[in-house]
Amino acid sequence: DSSVDQHFVVHLKHGTSTKQISDDVNRTINYTMSDGSKAPAQVKDSIHFSGTQTIDKVTKKVTNTTWDPNKDFKDVTSPAVKGYTPNRKVVSDKNIAHDHADIVENVVYTPEIQKLDVTYHDDTTNTDLKKDEISGDSNSVASKDGTPYTTGSSIDDYKNKGYELVSDSTDGKQLTFDS
Structure with missing residues (x-):
């Protein structure tokens, strides 16, 4: 503009x-x-x-x-x-x-896999008769061949062979793996 x-x-x-x-x-x-x-x-x-x-x-x-x-x-x-x-x-x-x-x-x-063993000992001859070794998961029931493990049947077998029970540190109870 x-x-x-x-x-x-x-x-x-x-x-x-x-x-x-x-x-x-x-x-x-x-x-x-x-x-x-x-x-x-x-x-x-x-x-x-x-x-x-x-x-x-x-x-x-x-x-x-x-x-x-x-x-x-x-x-x-x-x-x-x-x-x-x-x-x-x-x-x-x-x-x-x-x-x-x-x-x-x-x-x-x-x-973890835990192990336990149970030794059957002859006090008279101071020899071990047998040792059961079992392994399994921590805090689970100890089993052998699929059945819960106790010392009862083995103790009965030894009694039938003339042994007398002196002591059983498991008290015959079902065992459980620790951790």
């Missing part, structure tokens, strides 16, 4: 605001015993992430988001349980991002 002597321009830009954001990734470690016996208590922990969002004040849209770098959970050593072996000695979760799903880890303990 030739009638305008002066020309002015007003420049505007979109304002921004920042907002602090956060996220947590939770982890649960469950311990179970394959034989149903009492397991160690579960462990729960989490890692916390912080971030910043930049928001365009005109469009109300997020224009930029920055997060803490990936983090590691602390390694958790599986608790020792006498007579049992865990399938994982250490639970390790590394390089976890802020948006990782919550983690559930399962550690299963199985019984």
